[in-house]
Amino acid sequence: MISIRRRRTIVLPSLLFSLVWLVFFRGHLGWLHHPFTAASNGTSADDGIPPSPFQPGLVEFWDSASRALVEAKPDCSLPTEPIEAPPPLNDFASLAKGFDFRPDLLPMPQQDVDKMRDAHARFVSRIPELAQRLPYANGTQGIAVAASGALLPVFLVSLKMLRRTGSVLPVEVFMESKDKYEKEVCEIVLPPMNATCMILSEVLEAVPEKLKWSRYQLKALALALSSFDDVLLLDADNIPLEQPEHFLNSEPFLSKGFVSWPDYWANTASPKFYDISSQPIPSTAERAASDAGQLLLSKGKHAPTLLLILYYNYYGPSHYHKLLSQIPAGEGGDRETDKETYLAAAMSLNASFHTVTTKIETLGYTQVHDKQFKRAGRVQHNPEDDDHHHHHDGQKMMLRRPSFLHANTYKLDASEMSDHFNNELRSQRMWGETKLMVERFGRDVEKQVWAETLYTGCHLEHAFSAWENKSNVCKKIGRVYKFLYN
Incomplete structure (x- = not known):
């Protein structure tokens, strides 16, 4: 027969473990009650990937x-x-x-x-x-x-x-x-x-x-x-x-x-x-x-x-x-x-x-070798401007505020942009001269984009799996940015 002292030694640690389990783990195991076998609230902690914050249900x-x-x-x-x-x-x-x-x-x-x-x-x-x-x-x-x-x-x-x-x-x-x-x-x-x-x-x-x-x-x-x-x-x-x-x-x-x-x-x-x-x-x-x-x-x-x-x-x-x-x-x-x-x-x-009724607008550059215009981006406009007009010198004019610039020709990938710059762009900007950019957008959007492309190439050169086999990304994109803007 087990003594009361001995039984207390066994029971107390068991109760303590149960309380700890309930407090710290129960809230994290809600997926066990889900009707499907896979977790509804994301991946398990075992794969090192935190669950995505999808909506309940x-x-x-x-x-x-x-x-x-x-x-x-x-x-x-x-x-x-x-x-x-x-x-x-x-x-x-x-x-x-x-x-x-x-x-x-x-x-x-x-x-x-x-x-x-x-x-x-x-x-x-x-x-x-x-x-x-x-x-x-x-x-x-x-x-x-x-x-x-x-x-x-x-x-x-x-x-x-x-x-x-x-x-x-x-x-x-x-x-x-x-x-x-x-x-x-x-x-x-x-x-x-x-x-x-x-x-x-x-x-x-x-x-x-x-x-x-x-x-x-x-x-x-x-x-x-x-x-x-x-x-x-x-x-x-x-x-x-x-x-x-x-x-x-x-x-x-x-x-x-x-x-x-x-x-x-x-x-x-x-x-x-x-x-x-x-x-x-x-x-x-x-x-x-x-x-x-x-x-x-x-x-x-x-x-x-x-x-x-x-x-x-x-x-x-x-x-x-x-x-x-x-x-x-x-x-x-x-x-x-x-x-x-x-x-x-x-x-x-x-x-x-x-x-939206405002037509799509094309950005691009003139090719050096044949003087032909090459499309390199598209601009879409503010939907509010379909119904709003302003007057200039007594004339009714439509507002055309640019809202999105789709860089669909040259993907803004620092590991590739230097090659495009040297091969297709022939050492020039892709969306137009600085003056035209500032007149159209109020700032030099292309310079900003090159700067952010430079940032990804230099600060995150080893962060992307897509760049795993690419070398000197920062160095190459840095040369382009320095040529264009320094």
Whole structure:
């Protein structure tokens, strides 16, 4: 028989251990009670990667949404033959008023159109229920960016330019999976700039339907899974020129909840898309194609639109990207991407939106060897200026405040810019002379961009996995900056 003294010796340490366990560990093991086997609140501590701060309930939402996506799969495939389009479709500005021709370039049998319409209707029928369950932090505003690997150093230049505007908006940077996580960047470099790394696989892999998303599809996911209510979806190589807070707190965003910007080209969506989505066919001259380098969306007003955006992008590479662009052979580039899916979703649901009417502006330089102008960047404008004018010397003039500079030709990667400078740029600036920059933007934006590119190349030369096999990054970009500005 064990003595009372002996039993007390055994019981007290056991009780003490239990209390310690409850106090220090219970709050960290909430994922054990989750209905799925994977953690809903992020990765485990064992892999050294802190969990992403996704919204509570996001995994439950994604379980339902992913099932709905799979159940609404189009039961047909699109033709893969090259498409030939007539020349007028390549330039929206050249279209005459009243131009109604909409090309029908995808030879789909009517039975396949019917199958896609049925699948589309199945998903749309699920949208009201799913939209009610979409979790986000009410009343918040922020920026969502899909950036990892080679895009991460490019994004850092954009982020530092954003902070130069005085913007304090939080930024969520979305990466596909744990193997894309960059420890130094995510845990040391980004937090002081109010930016957070978010790992998509923590949500995507935590449900039974493990859907595969890549490249341009990740932008739609970043928009949907961000924690913000009002979101600026931004490309990693897109530079805000003024505080995005201005757009989110003014018209037309306040009333519409959705703002998109125009591209150079005409919108060339197939008439079959409008049959599939059960809506009237709009005139080709009604609006230009979309530039999805930047987009404003309110989840409070547009959760249904956001779900249809996900549908168009999940089935984008196989179906909707081609239907929404009918990219002509020889056009090249990446026009058959996510860019048309956002506005198309709003139109399909008859939701409110505003498309900026100020035309896209081109920046570039004159090539030394042949004196030809070379495009090297694009500028988009403040959506408020669509309805505001000012007077100068008695004349009515339109305001055209530049809001975004998309550096889409030369990626602002310090490890590559020195080569571009020596080879294509031929030792000159890419967006114009200093005087022109200051006149147009109120400051020398290009010099600022080169300075931030120099910063990433010299202060973070060993931080990016994409630069692992590159040498003398700081030295090379330093020579360029010194040549241009010293």
